[in-house]
Amino acid sequence: MRRKASLVLLAFAVFFGALSPLLRWYAFPRLAKIPPSQYQEAVLEAKNATLIDYATMQSKTVPKVTVVQTLKGNVEAAKEIEKSAGKDVVVWDTLSYVQGPDGKMVSQIPERYIFDAHSQAPVHATGEMVDGDPVQRKGIEFKWPFLTEKRDYEYFDFQARTSAPIHYKGTQKFHGLDVYYFEQTVPWTKVPYPKKMPLPGIDSSTLEKTTGTSLWYTTTRKFWIDPVTGAPVNGEEVNQEEMRGGTLLGGRDKVTVFAGDVKMRDDYVNHTVDLVKKNRVLVLLLTSYLPWGFLGLALVLLALSLWLEARSRRPSDPPPTVTERLDPVIA
Amino acid sequence: MRALIAAAIGLAAALAIVLTVSAIGAPEGKTSPKPLLTTVPSAPGKITQTK
Structure with a gap:
């Protein structure tokens, strides 16, 4: 019986x-993936920002500019791309909608971001775009890979439509989580005008050609990343945009289009932190809790098995003692 | 010999479970019917108006 149990x-x-x-x-590298049907929105605000008034082409300080970022997983498009890519793919259709203090649209830029569901490496397929223009991303955007490392990553800037390193700057405490802080500075770069701007009667796609006035942009981008899930728990951008040269500015060299410190709204920070705290448990289950737990359990069971085996081999009755005197055999 | 068979059964069961779970994977779900927002939500998940 003991033998069987052991x-x-x-x-x-x-x-x-x-x-x-x-x-x-x-299991973890195969199971940990971004769900293709994810839907998420985030609201960011720039208080006391500088914003251009397109009616007068003068910039002025406004109490608040709001950026609404929506991200929507397109399951059907992902399935279609998976057929040719041969791997799990996520397609995110996103919209960055900027609203002025009067509630009117300042600009809106749609994107299609296609990436590997496990590694977050970009996947290039038809439809990948920023504001309707085809692009080929390098590096990451919006989210870091699972088990983020303490190193620099290539990060895609949707305004400049190029990738540049985003630098790991240290570990910080944020809402009770140990997060990695990343920072990227995009130097002044000429960027295309957003296709949708509040310029009645003017086609923004030909604005630079017809007026000679170009749009320039610089930003310092800050992200606080939960290293377990790779999800940003907070984001901030110190952003500046200028129109330069040409005939549109009435003889001026440049006009500020927007300048402000864009920060995630507090309720969205709390919401994101709660979501990340929930999701990181699932990742930790596969990477830490279950593997270590099972290893400990295996050792306990092995020890128990060996102990039972040893007990089953121990004789239950004392060995018979030789009492009779044996006569020597004489040949 | 019996110990080897017991160990083999344990190993086979572990492999079977992990391979099955990894092959099944997580459900994909459906594309959300919610729109890309052009209004500011009053709170997370509270979409007040759509275009």
């Missing part, structure tokens, strides 16, 4: 002992 315990010990590395190094 064999059963041994089978369980091997089961849990094998499950531990299999979960971490086989």
